[in-house]
Amino acid sequence: MEGGAESEPTRIMVAVNESSIKGYPHPSISSRSAFEWTLQKIVQSNTAGFKFLFLHVQVPDEDGFDGMDSIYASPGDFQEMKHRDKIRGIHLLEYFVKKCHEIGVPCEAWIKKGDAKEVICHEVKRVRPDILVVGSRGLGPFQRVFVGTVSEFCVKHAECPVITIKRKADDTPQDPVDD
Amino acid sequence: MEGGAESEPTRIMVAVNESSIKGYPHPSISSRSAFEWTLQKIVQSNTAGFKFLFLHVQVPDEDGFDGMDSIYASPGDFQEMKHRDKIRGIHLLEYFVKKCHEIGVPCEAWIKKGDAKEVICHEVKRVRPDILVVGSRGLGPFQRVFVGTVSEFCVKHAECPVITIKRKADDTPQDPVDD
Numbered sequence: 001m002e003g004g005a006e007s008e009p010t011r012i013m014v015a016v017n018e019s020s021i022k023g024y025p026h027p028s029i030s031s032r033s034a035f036e037w038t039l040q041k042i043v044q045s046n047t048a049g050f051k052f053l054f055l056h057v058q059v060p061d062e063d064g065f066d067g068m069d070s071i072y073a074s075p076g077d078f079q080e081m082k083h084r085d086k087i088r089g090i091h092l093l094e095y096f097v098k099k100c101h102e103i104g105v106p107c108e109a110w111i112k113k114g115d116a117k118e119v120i121c122h123e124v125k126r127v128r129p130d131i132l133v134v135g136s137r138g139l140g141p142f143q144r145v146f147v148g149t150v151s152e153f154c155v156k157h158a159e160c161p162v163i164t165i166k167r168k169a170d171d172t173p174q175d176p177v178d179d
Numbered sequence: 180m181e182g183g184a185e186s187e188p189t190r191i192m193v194a195v196n197e198s199s200i201k202g203y204p205h206p207s208i209s210s211r212s213a214f215e216w217t218l219q220k221i222v223q224s225n226t227a228g229f230k231f232l233f234l235h236v237q238v239p240d241e242d243g244f245d246g247m248d249s250i251y252a253s254p255g256d257f258q259e260m261k262h263r264d265k266i267r268g269i270h271l272l273e274y275f276v277k278k279c280h281e282i283g284v285p286c287e288a289w290i291k292k293g294d295a296k297e298v299i300c301h302e303v304k305r306v307r308p309d310i311l312v313v314g315s316r317g318l319g320p321f322q323r324v325f326v327g328t329v330s331e332f333c334v335k336h337a338e339c340p341v342i343t344i345k346r347k348a349d350d351t352p353q354d355p356v357d358d
Contacts, residue, residue, distance in 0.1 A: 007223075010220045010221070010223070037340060041189045041309045041310060041340075042189070042221055044186075044189070044225060044228045045225075045228070046223060046224075046225040046228065049223045049224070049225065130220045131220065131342070151334075152334070155330075155331070155334055155343050161216060161220075161342055161343065161344040161345070162342070162343050163310070163340055163341070163342045164334050164340065164341050164343070165340040166340070
């Protein structure tokens with residue numbers, strides 16, 4: 001039972017996404033609370049015993065619109081849009097990387113494009129973390145979604161142990177489907 | 180970011196069950212490997228930062244038989260059977276409690292009767308652990324069961340974060356439905 005600096009740190013992959021609520025790219029409530037819970041309850045003061053791997057999956061915008069009434073008039077406009085997506089993703093990851101640096105836990109972070117659940121399981125296969133952490137809105141049977149389909153899929157298909165962390169009732173926004 | 184002995188230890192509830200394979204009451208492959216994984220990857224050398232809560236749920240034997248060709252001729256026979264079940268449960272828990280003592284992690288252990296998934300979620304509500312660990316046989320789509328229904332139910336319904344730990348391919352017995 002060796003640990004800490006003596007053996008390899010436990011590599012925790014955390015799948016993080018943007019909030020669906022207005023504003024500058026900031027993490028979703030469930031991503032943020034899953035990360036904070038992991039720090040507080042798992043890592044504790046054993047910062048040498050863990051390493052975080054933050055994965056942000058960006059869903060390619062099928063119709064080319066990202067919620068704004070933009071007009072794409074030239075190939076350059078699409079380039080610009082892709083560039084903006086990348087910047088948003090980097091800002092999102094910056095939030096988590098900064099926190100890790102403050103606390104002194106090593107980390108890595110990267111962005112992939114595709115269907116979140118498929119990409120997460122594919123990255124688990126490729127990167128081989130010891131554990132995958134997924135936040136979930138934890139919506140009950142009387143709300144529109146049961147439990148995040150992403151977390152449900154990962155529990156079944158990811159080739160490593162998975163921690164599913166439901167959002168606390170206090171953290172639920174006005175529309176519980178928001179996150 | 181306090182931890183270790185300085186703050187309250189993280190209380191990890193582990194749902195453990197008996198192996199379906201022959202012999203003296205011994206833990207199922209998935210219970211044992213979930214516990215060992217948790218020690219190695221989460222607790223590491225931070226033994227003061229965690230406390231284990233072992234819950235063993237015994238399914239009441241509906242037809243009164245436990246696989247042996249016993250004849251129950253008197254109320255005393257049933258008493259005897261109940262007593263034997265209790266002893267088996269205690270021996271099972273002893274395995275985990277002993278390991279904790281060896282390593283120096285505090286623990287508690289208890290037995291409940293009923294439907295495993297319902298009882299586990301009920302005990303989470305009652306005892307309020309920080310996290311629930313459930314092992315799963317992790318059977319694939321071409322085997323008889325997809326992912327243990329107990330773990331699936333707990334991920335959805337338990338009122339705390341849940342770690343689902345699938346049995347490793349190397350640990351799978353001849354009949355993968357065995358555990």
